[in-house]
Amino acid sequence: MRTIEQADGTVWDVAVGKESYSGLVLLFTPRRGAGVWRRAMSEWSTQPEAEDALRAMEEANLHGFLEEAVEAGPG
Numbered sequence: 001m002r003t004i005e006q007a008d009g010t011v012w013d014v015a016v017g018k019e020s021y022s023g024l025v026l027l028f029t030p031r032r033g034a035g036v037w038r039r040a041m042s043e044w045s046t047q048p049e050a051e052d053a054l055r056a057m058e059e060a061n062l063h064g065f066l067e068e069a070v071e072a073g074p075g
Helices: 047-056 059-068
Strands: 002-005 011-018 024-030 037-040
Touching (some): 024 059
Antiparallel strands (some): 002 011
């Protein structure tokens, strides 16, 4: 898990998630507020690979992925 902060002060927790069809995603959850935003990461094929990539990722890349993320619906 990682944490990033936007210019407006919003702090986000970022984690790797797995979808029902085994696709891997980045999950962005604001520390204050509600909701989860997701960004599919088709370039990752395994959970360990995804976790390693998240740990090594530049913060600027995480901000870019957050901009591309869409709010996850219920369920």
